[in-house]
Amino acid sequence: MRRVHDFHGGIHPAENKHQSLQQPIRNAGIPPQLILPLSQHIGAPARPVVAVGEQVLKGQLIAEPGGHVSVPLHAPTSGMVSAIEDRPIPHPSGFPAPCIVIDCDQEDRWAPLQGVANYRDCEATELLELIRAGGIAGMGGAGFPTAVKLAGKPGRAVKTLIINGTECEPYITADDSLMRERATDIVEGIAILQHILQPQEVLLGLEDNKPEAIAALRAATAGSTIEVVTFPTKYPSGGEKQLIEILTGQQVPSGGLPGDIGIVCQNVGTAVAVRDAICHGRPLLSRITTVTGDAVEAPQNFEVLLGTPMQYLLELAGLHPERCKRLVMGGPMMGFTVTTVQAPIVKTTNCILAPTAAELPPPPPAQPCIRCGLCAEACPASLLPQQLFWFAQGKEFEKLEQHKLFDCIECGACSWVCPSHIPLVQYYRASKADILEQRREHAKSEQARQRFEARQVRLAQEEEEREAKRAARKAAAEKRAELAAQGDAEDPIQAAIERAKAKKAAQQDGQPVAASVSPEAALRQKLAKAEQRLAQSVASGEDAKIVSALEASVERLKGKLAEAESAATESGAT
Structure with a gap:
């Protein structure tokens, strides 16, 4: 056995x-x-x-x-x-x-x-x-x-x-x-x-x-x-x-x-x-x-x-x-x-x-706890029902969990032996429901906090990317200003793009592509682009050093154009 x-x-x-x-x-x-x-x-x-x-x-x-x-x-x-x-x-x-x-x-x-x-x-x-x-x-x-x-x-x-x-x-x-x-x-x-x-x-x-x-x-x-x-x-x-x-x-x-x-x-x-x-x-x-x-x-x-x-x-x-x-x-x-x-x-x-009223009478009104301890003696889970009852009354959920409320199997033995007819199990059930609801709310708030923090990280990354792009644009502008200060206000990349477009358009029209242009015509194009770049810089409020460099470049190009036109006039007269 x-x-x-x-x-x-x-x-x-x-x-x-x-x-x-x-x-x-x-x-x-x-x-x-x-x-x-x-x-x-x-x-x-x-x-x-x-x-x-x-x-x-x-x-x-x-x-x-x-x-x-x-x-x-x-x-x-x-x-x-x-x-x-x-x-x-x-x-x-x-x-x-x-x-x-x-x-x-x-x-x-x-x-x-x-x-x-x-x-x-x-x-x-x-x-x-x-x-x-x-x-x-x-x-x-x-x-x-x-x-x-x-x-x-x-x-x-x-x-x-x-x-x-x-x-x-x-x-x-x-x-x-x-x-x-x-x-x-x-x-x-x-x-x-x-x-x-x-x-x-x-x-x-x-x-x-x-x-x-x-x-x-x-x-x-x-x-x-x-x-x-x-x-x-x-x-x-x-x-x-x-x-x-x-x-x-x-x-x-x-x-x-x-x-x-x-x-x-x-x-x-x-x-x-x-x-x-x-x-x-x-x-x-x-x-x-x-x-x-x-x-x-x-x-x-x-x-x-x-x-x-x-x-x-x-x-x-x-x-x-x-x-x-x-x-x-x-x-x-x-x-x-x-x-x-x-x-x-x-x-x-x-x-x-399906009981009759005599068989299962309604419980009498609950009386104050007399601290007899019978509930603790009857509890099959070895809990302290009296302590749990007080904590449940006071909504002290943390103490309820510390006293193992969720080990309660809700068997009703404590309520059955209670001489004060306190509905102990009902208090425990209500407290369990409140704690579970509290856990669900905490889980929701924790999830919301994580979403908020993830959004803040994403916004910070986007701001860093925008700042990097602004810095790159500023560096490019400074590079163009340096080129302009050296007497060449033309952006080499943009100039190459424009030449390619002009060549492609001429081919589509069936016209022969000019092998070269006169020096004074080339200077006029450079001067026009330099003046356009200067106007944009002034309108956008760029740094004074950049504007000053562009103005000097324009003046140099004007001088070169005047010299070229004078030379062309003398050559034609001859």
């Missing part, structure tokens, strides 16, 4: 699980309409690839992944896309979100599917891509994309694969019924995960309050390398980090992940979804959901299509609306109130709780 360990804190609330275990899993059938939120998991929401009015088949891709940490979405049954719009979704905020709405045709026509004949012949990367394409996200917690979690970090080996069958939250029995009735499917899914990860050991952990599930799993794992491990019932032993400590005695470092110590955890429902995607090519279209509470006539577990409105499921279980004061998705410890019965079932909906 493997030695099991204990974790700090924990509580023992009333389980209330027997109500929903009186009947086997029931197929919920096809509702008239399905509402499929584009975001049903951690990470980026999916992007629609269908249009309103389009006919879809069961299993057809209707939304593609929106990023690396994202999964696609498939049509749970055949029908027509009637809308792509904001609808109410099950979320603590109560805000609507984009959804694809399908009017079901009740024919349940499948799209072509293709499974893998022998997954052992496939590489791990091929199987991970099939899991990603199947739209599989974790079905026992926050819904982290399974393929991303299994891929881990390159070069990091997996020592232990842990399959979580604990289901410690009161009322919920979805995983318990799955383990009782479909243990063989679970084992087949675990074998695929083994092939992908190649772990040294595989542990399937569950609490000792599930004797039927334990027996079914031990029978299904006989002769395999999977070890079924049971341990005493205590909430929240189903938390990932708590389960790792129970089974291995190791603690996940603060702020770290199980992969940092060579461990990967997966839920039993996720293992079945992996098996369906690999062996049969079926994407994730449905899940087991517990419907329970004293406000329903027949509490039980349903296999329900994703997107099914909660009202449809509650009616199957015989809801008495007059007795139900609020609707909770999840259990009484970590669940949250759903604002409308039109909210749909999503990939992470493991339970719908």
Whole structure:
């Protein structure tokens, strides 16, 4: 027998699980309409690839992944896309979100599917891509994309694969019924995960309050390398980090992940979804959901299509609306109130709780903290809930992070034992949201700062280039002034260009190019150019030395021209 360990804190609330275990899993059938939120998991929401009015088949891709940490979405049954719009979704905020709405045709026509004949012949990367394409996200917690979690970090080996069958939250029995009735499917899914990860050991952990599930799993794992491990019932032993400590005695470092110590955890429902995607090519279209509470006539577990409105499921279980004061998705410890019965079932909906006022009474008004320390004793993450509460009240976000607020798993154990009825978890959730928003704003401002600095560098470079061009122009002007001062105001480059133009024009006109010009004509051209250059220098306000040099050059050229004309006149007279 493997030695099991204990974790700090924990509580023992009333389980209330027997109500929903009186009947086997029931197929919920096809509702008239399905509402499929584009975001049903951690990470980026999916992007629609269908249009309103389009006919879809069961299993057809209707939304593609929106990023690396994202999964696609498939049509749970055949029908027509009637809308792509904001609808109410099950979320603590109560805000609507984009959804694809399908009017079901009740024919349940499948799209072509293709499974893998022998997954052992496939590489791990091929199987991970099939899991990603199947739209599989974790079905026992926050819904982290399974393929991303299994891929881990390159070069990091997996020592232990842990399959979580604990289901410690009161009322919920979805995983318990799955383990009782479909243990063989679970084992087949675990074998695929083994092939992908190649772990040294595989542990399937569950609490000792599930004797039927334990027996079914031990029978299904006989002769395999999977070890079924049971341990005493205590909430929240189903938390990932708590389960790792129970089974291995190791603690996940603060702020770290199980992969940092060579461990990967997966839920039993996720293992079945992996098996369906690999062996049969079926994407994730449905899940087991517990419907329970004293406000329903027949509490039980349903296999329900994703997107099914909660009202449809509650009616199957015989809801008495007059007795139900609020609707909770999840259990009484970590669940949250759903604002409308039109909210749909999503990939992470493991339970719908419809309690009466007597069964789950509203909490009394909070009283001042009496510093009893019971919250610290109950905290499974070994935090200081009392200190976190004070810092949360004071919006001291830096101190909250120093006291490891993000190690809190929001299990509600501290609130459950608090004699002052302080809603501690609500304070922590609000503070986490504020800190994350603050981080996003800081990231935006940092990005803006980097853009501003890059712009300043670019402007400085452009100014340097302009200054260099001005300096080059000034140097060229000074060079021309020096040439003018030496008696030749003509720019040699420009003169060469002009001669080439004149020659080309004469050739185009069919005229012979003059071999030479008279000396006085050449002097007149030079004089005209020198006078033009002088006028430009005066108009542009160039340096006085340059202007003076140009004036002297003009005078010299005038003298030379006069001498040439006089010589030409004397020659003509002779």
